[in-house]
Amino acid sequence: MTRIDLSDPAAIRREGAAWPWRIAFLIFAVLLLVATHWPGSEPSGSTILSPDKLMHFLCFGGFTFLLWMTRWFRRVWVVAGYSTAFTVLDELSQGFFSPYRDSSGADIVAGLLGVFAASAWMTTFQPANDFVVRQQERRVSWILDELLGRPTNWLLLGSAFVLPMLIVFLPLYLLGWSMFGISIGNISLTLGILIGLAAVWGVLRRLVPDQLRRIETDRPCFDCGTRLAQLELDEHGSGHCGACGHPVHASQWLRLPVPRIPLAAVLQADGPLGLVCITGYVLLAMCIAPLLLLANGHPGLASAIFYTGTVIAAAMAWQWHRVLRNEIAAQGDRRCIRCEFDLASVPSEGGLGTCPECSVIFARLHEAVDDEVEGSHR
Ligand SMILES: [Zn+2]
Numbered sequence: 001m002t003r004i005d006l007s008d009p010a011a012i013r014r015e016g017a018a019w020p021w022r023i024a025f026l027i028f029a030v031l032l033l034v035a036t037h038w039p040g041s042e043p044s045g046s047t048i049l050s051p052d053k054l055m056h057f058l059c060f061g062g063f064t065f066l067l068w069m070t071r072w073f074r075r076v077w078v079v080a081g082y083s084t085a086f087t088v089l090d091e092l093s094q095g096f097f098s099p100y101r102d103s104s105g106a107d108i109v110a111g112l113l114g115v116f117a118a119s120a121w122m123t124t125f126q127p128a129n130d131f132v133v134r135q136q137e138r139r140v141s142w143i144l145d146e147l148l149g150r151p152t153n154w155l156l157l158g159s160a161f162v163l164p165m166l167i168v169f170l171p172l173y174l175l176g177w178s179m180f181g182i183s184i185g186n187i188s189l190t191l192g193i194l195i196g197l198a199a200v201w202g203v204l205r206r207l208v209p210d211q212l213r214r215i216e217t218d219r220p221c222f223d224c225g226t227r228l229a230q231l232e233l234d235e236h237g238s239g240h241c242g243a244c245g246h247p248v249h250a251s252q253w254l255r256l257p258v259p260r261i262p263l264a265a266v267l268q269a270d271g272p273l274g275l276v277c278i279t280g281y282v283l284l285a286m287c288i289a290p291l292l293l294l295a296n297g298h299p300g301l302a303s304a305i306f307y308t309g310t311v312i313a314a315a316m317a318w319q320w321h322r323v324l325r326n327e328i329a330a331q332g333d334r335r336c337i338r339c340e341f342d343l344a345s346v347p348s349e350g351g352l353g354t355c356p357e358c359s360v361i362f363a364r365l366h367e368a369v370d371d372e373v374e375g376s377h378r
């Protein structure tokens with residue numbers, strides 16, 4: 001567990017931002033325990049095939065992600081370890097408490113695949129090395145922390161996800177069963193989730209502009225949240241937060257343009273051998289393995305494997321994209337990120353400049369910000 005330094009306003013803010021996630025995690029964990037230990041109904045001849053393997057994948061993946069967001073543990077492998085233990089124990093204990101439930105190996109596998117897929121994503125959230133780039137990413141997490149610091153937004157975003165998801169999933173699922181006698185649980189659940197995520201995206205697009213305006217007017221410190229609108233920056237746009245002492249730069253309150261990375265460049269991020277590996281991976285994890293399982297009468301596991309393959313492929317692609325993007329962005333004060341114009345001799349004012357060729361804004365840090373200094377208290 002991490003310890004909090006109560007004299008550090010940045011640590012207090014991090015702790016405050018973690019609380020809503022802790023409550024969400026505890027509620028989720030209790031609901032998951034109750035749902036997995038609820039006495040099942042007496043087995044009858046024709047039980048409806050439910051997408052239960054996919055549910056295991058999603059629920060234990062969600063458990064892992066929420067545990068990570070509580071900030072109780074800093075290391076990914078610790079979170080993954082606890083989630084793995086929880087998944088196995090939860091499944092094994094079902095046999096003891098619920099007369100009609102059996103702990104099944106396939107359920108455990110589906111749950112562990114969820115833990116695995118969530119862990120892959122957790123490894124992609126390491127902070128960027130370059131200060132300007134890092135502040136741009138922290139700008140996004142600052143907005144999310146502000147939004148999720150309000151319980152009403154949890155309700156809003158939660159219902160934006162759950163309601164459309166259920167409205168799409170349940171009728172499709174029941175219709176497929178009663179009309180055609182086939183179980184399309186996995187497909188209808190996937191469709192429902194996609195619609196739910198689209199609705200969440202729509203709500204976020206309405207909520208974010210307010211926060212963007214706040215960043216412009218308040219100019220907050222992204223570490224401790226203090227309003228720095230009155231702070232005098234030096235001629236190079238640099239300064240230090242008066243409350244927590246962390247460095248700030250004029251560019252952090254602007255949305256700097258991001259380099260466009262073509263998909264071909266992302267796929268070739270690890271060279272030709274990497275491309276061969278990713279092709280093999282996609283074939284094996286997203287095509288061959290699910291099809292083999294499907295052919296052998298395991299549609300539930302097939303979908304869990306397919307989901308795992310897709311989620312991990314997306315995490316890899318995102319990580320490659322982010323590394324390439326940040327490499328180019330870190331050089332953004334020397335070479336224009338859009339037209340590659342040589343900016344070395346282009347002047348900057350207050351830490352910001354404009355490309356004379358394509359008028360893209362760039363940030364220039366006068367001196368390297370030392371990570372040692374950044375962590376210290378002033
Ligand atoms: Zn601060």
Ligand SMILES: [Zn+2]
Nearest residue numbers: 336339355358
């Ligand atoms: Zn340019």
